Amino acid sequence: MATKKKDSENTYITENGLEIKIKKVPPMILSRVMKQIKVPERPMYESQPTITGRTQMLPLTEEIAEQVEHGKEIWEYYEENLVNAQAEQNELVTQACFAYGTEAEIPEDGWSDLQEQLGIEVPPKEKPIARKAHYLMTELSAGDIAGLMTAVMKNMSLPEELVAEAEDSFRRAVRNGSNGTEPVEESEPGT
Numbered sequence: 001m002a003t004k005k006k007d008s009e010n011t012y013i014t015e016n017g018l019e020i021k022i023k024k025v026p027p028m029i030l031s032r033v034m035k036q037i038k039v040p041e042r043p044m045y046e047s048q049p050t051i052t053g054r055t056q057m058l059p060l061t062e063e064i065a066e067q068v069e070h071g072k073e074i075w076e077y078y079e080e081n082l083v084n085a086q087a088e089q090n091e092l093v094t095q096a097c098f099a100y101g102t103e104a105e106i107p108e109d110g111w112s113d114l115q116e117q118l119g120i121e122v123p124p125k126e127k128p129i130a131r132k133a134h135y136l137m138t139e140l141s142a143g144d145i146a147g148l149m150t151a152v153m154k155n156m157s158l159p160e161e162l163v164a165e166a167e168d169s170f171r172r173a174v175r176n177g178s179n180g181t182e183p184v185e186e187s188e189p190g191t
Contacts, residue, residue, distance in 0.1 A: 012151045014144045020136075021103040022155045025096065033096045037088045040081040043074050091137075094149060098133040101152035106135045
């Protein structure tokens with residue numbers, strides 16, 4: 001894994017030498033972005049009747065789902081929707097952080113032509129902020145995306161635990177091309 005350098009607290013330099021200035025991201029932007037994606041509510045199940053015959057609705061867990069009729073299917077459906085919603089939230093948060101929290105001269109070395117040829121929609125030059133965010137999300141290495149997100153989040157003065165957790169999540173998601181819930185498959189140097 002290539003090392004990433006910071007020449008100052010407010011600058012991130014990618015593996016390919018792109019210099020990215022880090023700026024503050026308004027916290028309300030991230031809050032509103034996250035609210036755009038509805039996270040599914042945990043399914044409920046009806047408890048067994050008590051001696052008095054009363055039942056109540058309780059939150060379903062993976063363990064209880066094994067014991068409830070159709071519980072396993074309901075739990076799997078819930079988990080799939082939850083994972084998809086979290087992946088959408090992560091993508092929107094990353095996009096917002098890159099749009100608001102970075103400043104960089106995006107190279108025009110044919111990357112957009114190649115992406116368009118592959119059927120990827122690229123924001124036009126008339127929308128430079130959206131184009132910059134798209135470039136950073138699609139052209140940087142997995143390590144650079146995670147490192148840049150960490151730098152942006154640190155600049156927001158978030159608690160270290162939250163920054164570390166987010167960095168780990170972004171690194172897994174980018175490396176695995178997924179929502180970040182699978183374990184990271186680290187390759188040994190030279191393989």
